[in-house]
Amino acid sequence: MNEPAVYVVAVGTDLPGPPISNADLGKRFGGTGVWEQWAQTYIGTHHRHLARDLDTGEVRYTLADMCSAAAGRALAAAGVTPGEVDLVVLGTSSPDLLMPATVNVVADRVGIDGVPTYQLQSGCTGAVQALDVAHKMLLSGRYRTALVLGADSCAKHLDVHTDPSKLRPAEQVNGMLFGDGAGAAVLRTEPAPGAAHLRHVELRLVGAGREPGQVVAWFGAGDGPPTAPVVEDYKAIEDQVPAMAAGTVRRMVDALDWADGDVDYLLPPQLSGRMTARIVEAMAVAGAQEISCVAELGNTGNAVPFFQLERLLPRMAPGDRAVGVAIESSKWIEAGFALEAV
Known part of the structure; x- marks a missing residue:
């Protein structure tokens, strides 16, 4: 008898809006040349995508929006229908609300119901924690297909009306480091081409x-x-x-x-x-x-x-x-x- 195994069959991702360069941030918050040079030299990140509009402060994409898009792409790439998904796990440090859990909003949007769902509140290891939960559950033999998600949005922590010169260096660094996005993977207990x-x-x-x-x-x-x-x-x-x-x-x-x-x-x-x-x-x-x-x-x-x-x-x-x-x-x-x- 073959030992139980779990396979990553397909992945989908989503980014909110167009890429925002260091020059774009510098132009919006002042000190274009200094900001851009500092970011290139000390941070080394050139672009990011943000769910909040830099001019108006409007949040244009929620975490559920991004997760739903990523989940749909992962399911399509895997050739898996929502009805075939046996469990859903989301790792995030920035859910849209305390309740309802974002994972349940996403499941509803993509047409998944009647299965276990889990939302793990964690920082940068949350995606691996979600993989771990799904991996163990699939190895139990009770489930065949899992949808695993990891997503974050720093939009709620970005005040577009602030004067960056009044921020501490640690707060300025955060503005350059982080971007928003979502990803999803379909895990199954059977191998498939490209898995x-x-x-x-x-x-x-x-x-x-x-x-x-x-x-x-x-x-x-x-x-x-x-x-x-x-x-x-x-x-x-x-x-x-x-x-x-x-x-x-x-x-x-x-x-x-x-x-x-x-x-x-x-x-x-x-x-x-x-x-x-x-x-x-x-x-x-x-x-x-x-x-x-x-x-x-x-x-x-x-x-x-x-x-x-x-x-x-x-x-x-x-x-x-x-x-x-x-x-x-x-x-x-x-x-x-x-x-x-x-």
């Missing part, structure tokens, strides 16, 4: 006794108390994430008994263009081809792994192996997953 075997999912909290690297409040910049809704210790993140990512990839390779050089593709954390380069260097996965998207899309939080997977799957030949890593700084979580093309 990848989800060999391993790694997830562990390592935050005991450590101060949070990021705190996000339950309000946005324009509708809450007169304090910053997002507080980030970027220096701590810069110091700690590379080593955490390196340890995560090493544990996964060891768990799978893969030798050095067996990894063909590396999907590293996507903090920023500059930070990702440092992280990849620390991970030291010799010979692996890097799959990154942060320079063009910004840090899209829980959507990141799906944008990476969307680029990865068409490139993988049978037998190719890939490792993805995500690190969450809010209370320090290490996460990752490993794939092998069938």
Whole structure:
């Protein structure tokens, strides 16, 4: 009898609106040349997509809008109907509402009903947590097909009427780092052409006794108390994430008994263009081809792994192996997953 296995069959993504360059941000908030040069030199991210209009402040796309579009594309690419989906899992740090859960709004929109749904509240490891839940449930033998989503929108934390010169450096960094987006993957217990075997999912909290690297409040910049809704210790993140990512990839390779050089593709954390380069260097996965998207899309939080997977799957030949890593700084979580093309 064959051992149970789970396969990533197809991926779909969605971005809100046109790309916004560093020059666009500089033009909107003043100091075009200085802003653009600083962003290019210290952040290394060139574009991002935002759900909020920079001129009016209007939120034009909700998280449910983006998730529904990504889910529809993933299902279509997989050739799976909504009625064939046995469970839905969403990882996000920025749901549209406390209730109803965004995952249930999305399921309704794409025509899924009568199945278990789960919404995981988490930062950058939420997508891997969603993969982990779906992976375990599919391996149980009770379910055949899962729709897994990861999405985030920083729109609620962007006050387009603010004077950036009055913001602390950490708040200015957040404005450059993050973008909005959503991703979805169809997981099944049967292989299909172009699918990848989800060999391993790694997830562990390592935050005991450590101060949070990021705190996000339950309000946005324009509708809450007169304090910053997002507080980030970027220096701590810069110091700690590379080593955490390196340890995560090493544990996964060891768990799978893969030798050095067996990894063909590396999907590293996507903090920023500059930070990702440092992280990849620390991970030291010799010979692996890097799959990154942060320079063009910004840090899209829980959507990141799906944008990476969307680029990865068409490139993988049978037998190719890939490792993805995500690190969450809010209370320090290490996460990752490993794939092998069938």
